[in-house]
Amino acid sequence: MSKKKTQQNQADTSAEHQGNDMDGEITAGEIKEPAENTPPTLEEQLAASRSEAEENRDQYLRACAELENFRKRAQREKEDICRFANEKILREMLPVIDNLGRAIEHADGEAADSKGLIEGIQLTLDQFAKVLDQFGVKEIAALGAPFDPAFHEAMGQIESAEHPVNSVAQVFQKGYLLNERLLRPALVMVAKAPAAHEPKSTDTE
8 A cells, every 4th residue: 555655656746747847848939039130331331421421511502502692682682772772862852953954944045144043053953963973863765765664654645756656755754763773753755646637628519
């Protein structure tokens, strides 16, 4: 009886050891391969560096171009301010010049004793013309020139055989440019073809 118990205990111990061995075994599915973490090659590092350098160069060139454009724009604005700073006061001077010119026109043919007055007014007009020229003010050539809405303001049309159609036949008020920019348009009459006159018919009995 004791011998049988001993054999039974040995069998249980052997089975327990086998079970423990089975628990400690690792199956093929549980084996994990080591993760690949290979460093980039020298060629790859060089290519990445070149790409980054090219991108930085493009950004630098764009920034330089934007800065240069800003500098030029600021310079142009500064020049415009200097060139057109007196625009308002020069425009206010033009009616005075117009009135002096009309005074000379109306005084022509008057008595001889007004000759000195006319000469004085003409001298004043000449001085005004010099001042305007110094500030870049130029008179617009209008009479006989083709009508240009950029420089002329039409007051109407007038029949004229002396001037081509759609040209300036009469100037009511002179126009001026300030440094090639319109300061005041010329007020003009535009020529049109004369109306055709039909010959009068004579009745014969």
